[in-house]
Amino acid sequence: MADNKTALVKEITPQSEDFSAWYLDVVRRAELADYSPVKGCMVIRPYGYAIWELIQQELDRRFKATGHVNAYFPLFIPESLLMREADHVEGFAPQVAWVTRGGTEDLEERLVVRPTSETVIGTMYAKWLQSWRDLPILINQWANVVRWEKVTRPFLRTTEFLWQEGHTAHETAEEAEEETLKILALYKEFAETVLAMPVHDGPKSESEKFAGASRTYSIEALMGDGRALQAGTSHNLGQNFAKAFEIQFQGRDKTLQHAWTTSWGVSTRLIGGVIMTHGDDSGLILPPKVAPYQVVMVPIPRGNWQETVLPRAREIRDQLVAAGVRVMLDDRDAYTPGWKFAEWEMRGVPLRLEIGPKDIEKQSVLLVRRDTREKTPTPMEGLAGHVQGLLDTIQHALYERALAFRAERTTSADTWEAFVGLMEGRPGFVISPWCGSAECEAQIKAETQATIRNIPFVAPSPEGRTCVKCGQPAVAVPYFAKAY
Ligand SMILES: [Zn+2]
Numbered sequence: 371m372a373d374n375k376t377a378l379v380k381e382i383t384p385q386s387e388d389f390s391a392w393y394l395d396v397v398r399r400a401e402l403a404d405y406s407p408v409k410g411c412m413v414i415r416p417y418g419y420a421i422w423e424l425i426q427q428e429l430d431r432r433f434k435a436t437g438h439v440n441a442y443f444p445l446f447i448p449e450s451l452l453m454r455e456a457d458h459v460e461g462f463a464p465q466v467a468w469v470t471r472g473g474t475e476d477l478e479e480r481l482v483v484r485p486t487s488e489t490v491i492g493t494m495y496a497k498w499l500q501s502w503r504d505l506p507i508l509i510n511q512w513a514n515v516v517r518w519e520k521v522t523r524p525f526l527r528t529t530e531f532l533w534q535e536g537h538t539a540h541e542t543a544e545e546a547e548e549e550t551l552k553i554l555a556l557y558k559e560f561a562e563t564v565l566a567m568p569v570h571d572g573p574k575s576e577s578e579k580f581a582g583a584s585r586t587y588s589i590e591a592l593m594g595d596g597r598a599l600q601a602g603t604s605h606n607l608g609q610n611f612a613k614a615f616e617i618q619f620q621g622r623d624k625t626l627q628h629a630w631t632t633s634w635g636v637s638t639r640l641i642g643g644v645i646m647t648h649g650d651d652s653g654l655i656l657p658p659k660v661a662p663y664q665v666v667m668v669p670i671p672r673g674n675w676q677e678t679v680l681p682r683a684r685e686i687r688d689q690l691v692a693a694g695v696r697v698m699l700d701d702r703d704a705y706t707p708g709w710k711f712a713e714w715e716m717r718g719v720p721l722r723l724e725i726g727p728k729d730i731e732k733q734s735v736l737l738v739r740r741d742t743r744e745k746t747p748t749p750m751e752g753l754a755g756h757v758q759g760l761l762d763t764i765q766h767a768l769y770e771r772a773l774a775f776r777a778e779r780t781t782s783a784d785t786w787e788a789f790v791g792l793m794e795g796r797p798g799f800v801i802s803p804w805c806g807s808a809e810c811e812a813q814i815k816a817e818t819q820a821t822i823r824n825i826p827f828v829a830p831s832p833e834g835r836t837c838v839k840c841g842q843p844a845v846a847v848p849y850f851a852k853a854y
C-alpha cells in the first residue's frame with residue numbers, strides 16, 4: 371500500500387496542462403473532500419473540515435465583534451412561505467429539493483429543503499418584532515443549504531453546502547444599507563487578511579443580483595486560471611421581504627412601518643478559492659491563518675534517532691504548541707523523510723521543520739517555506755518567535771503574490787474587437803465601459819462567456835466613455851471576467 375500511495379502523491383496533473391484536473395487532483399490527494407454516494411454531494415474530510423473550522427472561527431469572531439448573534443432555524447420550509455416573495459420564488463424554484471412524504475404518508479403541504487432562509491427567518495421576525503425599540507435584529511446562522519445543481523465541482527458548486535447566512539432587520543433604509551456595506555467590508559478584510567485572497571468589492575449588475583434583493587454587493591477574487599470567483603455576497607433587501615412577510619413595527623411616530631432587511635453569506639466555496647488562488651504544481655499552498663497544521667516537523671532518522679532526535683523534537687513541538695502554533699510532528703516510522711516532505715508539501719503546510727542529529731549538535735533546526743522553498747537554518751533558542759515571524763511573512767507574501775498576479779491579469783478594452791480578442795483566452799479581469807442595459811450584458815455573455823463580476827468601488831469613471839458593446843454613453847465601468 372505504501373508504494374501505491376507514493377505513486378499517488380506524485381500524480382498531480384500540472385496546472386498548465388489542465389487546471390480543472392489539477393484542482394480535482396489536489397482536492398482528492400490532499401484529502402480535503404471526496405465524492406459521496408449521493409450525486410452532487412461531497413464528503414468534507416477531516417483535513418478540509420479543519421480549514422472550514424478555522425474560517426468559521428475567524429468569521430464568527432468578526433460577526434460577534436460587530437454586534438451579531440447566532441441562532442438556528444429549520445431545514446424545511448413550507449411551500450407557501452417560499453411562494454410569498456415573487457422574485458425569490460422565480461429565482462430559486464428551479465433549484466429546490468422537495469419533501470413530499472413523511473414516513474408512509476403524503477404531506478398536506480410540500481416542504482422545500484432550504485436553499486436559503488429569508489422566508490422562514492422573515493416569518494419569525496414578523497412574529498418577534500413589535501416596536502422600533504426591538505430593532506435592529508442582527509442574527510447569523512451557520513447551516514447547510516441545498517440547491518439542486520446539474521454540474522457540480524467539490525467546494526465550488528455542490529448540491530448541499532455549508533455556509534453562514536446573516537439576516538438583519540432595521541428601522542430605516544439608511545441603516546440597512548449601512549449594514550449591507552459593513553458586512554461587505556468585513557468579508558473583504560477577512561478574505562484579504564485571513565485567506566490572503568485579494569478581492570474587488572462593489573455592486574453587482576441588476577441581472578446578477580440576488581432573487582428578491584434591491585441591491586446585491588459582492589467580493590470577487592481571481593483564480594490561478596484567470597477565472598473569477600464570487601467569494602461572498604451582501605444583499606440589501608429593501609422592504610421587499612418585509613412586505614411579503616409582514617415584518618412590521620410601530621415606529622417612533624406611532625405609525626405601523628415595514629422593516630428594512632438585509633442578508634449576506636459566504637460558504638465552503640471559499641476553500642475552493644484558497645486552493646485555486648495559492649496552489650501550484652506540487653499541490654496545495656495554505657495561508658498560515660487557515661492551515662490546520664502551520665508547521666510539520668520531520669525528524670531525520672539517523673542512528674538511534676528515537677532516543678536522541680525524537681525526545682528533542684517532542685520538546686520543540688510542545689514549545690511551539692504552547693506559543694499557539696498548530697504543529698504536526700510526523701514521527702511515523704514507515705515513511706522516509708523524502709516521502710514526508712512531498713506529502714506535506716502537497717497538502718500545503720506553510721512551514722517544514724527538519725531536525726536531525728547534526729542539528730541537535732548545532733542547537734538549530736532547518737526551516738523550509740512551502741511558498742518559496744527557501745531553507746533557513748534557525749537556532750533552537752527563541753525558535754517559537756522565529757516561527758511565528760516566518761508564518762506572518764508567508765501570510766503576507768501569499769497575499770502580495772496573488773495581488774501581483776491579479777494586476778498582471780487585469781486589462782482594459784474600449785472597443786468590442788479588443789474585448790472579444792481578449793476573451794478568446796482567459797485574460798482575468800477586463801475593465802470596460804457599459805451602457806447599463808441588460809440586453810448588452812446578455813449579448814456580451816452569449817458571445818464571449820464573460821459576465822459583469824461587479825462594479826468595484828474603485829472602478830474608473832464612465833464619464834465621456836461609450837459602451838464596449840453598443841456604443842451608447844456608458845453609465846458604469848464594470849470588471850468583466852469568465853467566472854466559476
Ligand atoms: Zn450597451
